[in-house]
Amino acid sequence: MVSETLRRQVEALHTRYVRVIDDDQIEEWPKLFTETCLYRIATRENHAQGLPLAVMECRSRRMMEDRVTGLRRINVYEPQRYVHQISALEIEPAGEGRLKCRSNFLVIRTLSDGAMSVFSAGVYLDTVVVESGAALFEERVVVQDSRRVDTLVVIPL
Amino acid sequence: MVSETLRRQVEALHTRYVRVIDDDQIEEWPKLFTETCLYRIATRENHAQGLPLAVMECRSRRMMEDRVTGLRRINVYEPQRYVHQISALEIEPAGEGRLKCRSNFLVIRTLSDGAMSVFSAGVYLDTVVVESGAALFEERVVVQDSRRVDTLVVIPL
C-alpha cells in the first residue's frame, strides 16, 4: 500500500497527462517525464510476444520534444481531438523511490467533421518516480488492444 | 491543493450528478446547483471562439426545473438512456469558498432498440461552492468535442 499523499501525486500526474494531450498543450507533455525515459506505444500482440516493433517510441525527453515539434509542423490538432478516460489505477511500490502503476485508458477521437469514435483502448504500464515532491513518468508503455490503430496514431495516446 | 474532505465532497457531487441523470431522477438535477447558476452546453468551437450560441443554457435553478418539466412532458426517457464516465478530475481553489474544477466526460447512449453509441465526449468546466457542508455547482459548462451532437441533445449531458 502506498500513502494517500503519494497516491494523490500519482493521480495528479495521470490527470495532468490527460489534460496536456486533450487540451492541445502538447508542449507540456515531455515535462511529465524524466530526462531519460521510455515512452512507447505497442499493440497487445507485440507487447505479449516481446517484439521490438512499436507504433511510437521515445527514449528521452529530448526525443519527445522533437516529436512535439514534428506534430506542430503538420498541424495535426486541426483534424482530430482526443478525450481520454482513465480507470482502475493500481499503484505498487517498486523500491528506490519508484512506483509501478497500471491503469485502463480509453481514447475517444473526434474528427473535424464531428464524427466521434472509440479510437484506442488498453492499458498504461508505468514506472513513476517522485523527485523533490513531484511525480514524473520514467516509463509509460501504452499497450493498446487493437493492432488496427497503428497507422492512425499521430498524437501520443 | 485542496483538503481530502473537500476533494471527497466535490467527487460526491460529480457522482451524484451522474446518478440523477443516468438513473432517470432528473427532478433532482437542479438541486445540485445554486439558486443563481449557469448550466451551459457548448461545442468546443463555440466555446473557444467565445460565441454566445449554446446547445442548451439555463441561468438559474428555476430555469433548470422548467427544463425538467418540459422533458417529462415529452417523455424522452423512453427512447434513450445515458451512461456517463468521468475522469481526470482537477480541483483548484479559486477564492471565496469557490473551487474551479475540470474533468473529462463521456456519454454512452442506448436507444430503445438496444443500439449503443458514443453520444458525447468532452470537458466539464465547473465552479463549485461549498455551502453549509454541501458542495453545489455554481457553474457547469459542458464543452463537447463534436458539433454534430447539437440537435440530438434533449437530456442534459
Added chain:
Amino acid sequence: MVSETLRRQVEALHTRYVRVIDDDQIEEWPKLFTETCLYRIATRENHAQGLPLAVMECRSRRMMEDRVTGLRRINVYEPQRYVHQISALEIEPAGEGRLKCRSNFLVIRTLSDGAMSVFSAGVYLDTVVVESGAALFEERVVVQDSRRVDTLVVIPL
C-alpha cells in the same frame, strides 16, 4: 460516509475485478466473491421489472469456478478482449459489515481482427463485505442498458 480506509479497500476490489477480467486472469475472478454469493447480468428492462431472466447467473463461488472452466474450454480469450472503465462509485454503509455500492461501467470489446466497439454499458449494483481486512463481493448485479448484448456475452462483464 465511509472511512477513507474502507473506501480505498472497496476501490481496490473494483480495480482488481477489472484487472482479472481484462488481463485474462479469469481464474482469479471467483476469488473476489464470498463463498455464497450472487453474480448476475441482467438487462435494465429485466431488472426494472424484477424478471427472473438473466443473461448470466451464478449463486456461489463454485458456480463461478465452473463457469471459468467452461470459458477456458471454449478458449474465448482468443477472439475477444475487454477493456473496462468504471466511474461514479457510490459507497453506502448497509449494516453488519456490509456496504452497498453503485458504479457505472463501460466495456470496450476488441475482436481478433482489431475492431473495437462499445460492447456494454450500465451499472454495477454491489453488496461488499469486509472480512479480515479484505473486501469481497457478496453480490454483484450487472445491469446493462441494452438488451441486444444478451447473446454475445461469454466472458463476465
